[in-house]
Amino acid sequence: MTASTAEVLLDVQQASRSFGGLKALSEVSLHINRGELIGLIGPNGAGKTTLFNLLTGVYPPSSGSIILNNESVGGMKPFRINRKGAARTFQNIRLFTAMTVLDNVKIAFHQHAKHSMFTSMLRLPKHFSGEGEITQKAMDILKIFNLADQFDELAGNMSYGNQRRLEIARALAAGPKLLLLDEPAAGMNPNETRDLMNLIAWIREEFDLTILLIEHDMSLVMGVCDRIYVLDRGMLIADGSPLEIRNNPKVIEAYLGQEA
């Protein structure tokens, strides 16, 4: 698809965010078209997670606009943005650790629940049909992620790799159009990482998703992304195809500067 004719799902214009005196993001503009898989890379502390926090409503932008699906969502509460179609995972895993694997996924389906609180309190028939539907859908998602046989385990007791996968499963359960993944491969070994990248490519097709993927290891995103944005010290320093990014002197400098 060509960027000019494809429909824009996410459009960020001049978004900035400061924390006290620190400018974590300055005037970042980017756009993502429907169906794209976009990489967001940059050295540690570049502001990648901060951008996610703005996109998902954890913090309002200090200035600038965020348009999701033709609607301004800048400064909206996180639960509203989630319901508008953007779901995320966290760099430091945030599961509901004392809940079961199944219940973790069910939480994301709650926004689609068809039974009211009162039907549940009185155990009216609608409660059972509503809960049954949620359970069924949650199990379907777990099957896709090969987690179905662990549905009854506490999320906190799962292996690290499975916790990361469960977080993606949970985000997917919310039914997003845009999936935001914050360093999903962090802490995984090369085999797990490869499996994960294959999984991401697969769910993208299967669920008709648009994905924004944060990774600070540049080599990882090169193979899977359509386009890549590069952040450094709060500013967008480059964007383009993986090949363009690989050869961009500014990007090389930003990464060398960090490793030196």
Place this chain on the structure above:
Amino acid sequence: MKKLNKSFWIGIVFAMVLYGVIQILLTTGIFDDVMESTLILICINVMLAVSLNLINGITGQFSIGHAGFMSIGAYVSAILTLNFDVPFVLALVISGLVAALFGVLIGIPTLRLNGDYLAIATLGFGEIIRIVLLNTEYVGGASGLSGIPTQTTWTIMFLFTLVTVVVINNFINSSHGRACIAIRENEIAAEAMGINTTLYKIIAFALGALFAGIAGGLSAHKFYVINPGSFNFLKSFEILVMVVLGGLGSTSGAIVGAIVLTVLFTVLQEYPELRMIIYSAILILMMIFRPKGLLGSTGFSFKKFAKKEAKPSDSINS
């Protein structure tokens, strides 16, 4: 889903058998009036503990103003039956709804607060209610209200307790209750997954206040007199200790905690000054030996006791 239904009916049958046995013991005179009063007191405390557990144990909001909601229910129902001849059960329902309304009104501004701050705010709310009652002529000031018709029978008490436990448990074991647990587990993630966390915190507060209010009404119509002093901080603390003893987050734990503490205090009636020592001792011993409570499902640490997680600014960025 069938399984859920089955355990629900087993619980109902168990409750009915329990009720029948106690009813037989009461009518045959094996249980005397003192015993009946103790049983009613146990039920009142079960209602209070189970409703507080919804706020503190399930939703993870640290509230210590439960006696405030109880007193609202007690006073509203007493005034309705004393001054307006409202039928008892209707008066109870109204008093519960008024308490729930207060729960919402208190909840909206205070639930933005985290952990310790929320605790202080709810504590302040309880004390404000008490001081307003103390200084209101219409409700008898310090001496309170007396001559309240003693209409709380064992049967009515048991029914209301059963309804409280069933309704709250049904709520907890549903998508709506899971939303509350998710808030306790990780508020940022719950919000990010589409849960309106403010709404569910207010719902938990309102539901908890509703049943605490009804418990207050039942208590007023059992013990004939009410005064502001019986709804002080110590009462709120007592309910909290019941929940912690049983295990934060567990309804059956709250029931067991309420029974154990009520029996303990009935036995130690002559030494009221021992209460504070016992509360403290229980809290300390629980923390050391049974951090999850007698029947608890979630870990008990001071962090969990008060709030569920670090403030957003601490760690969201990494």
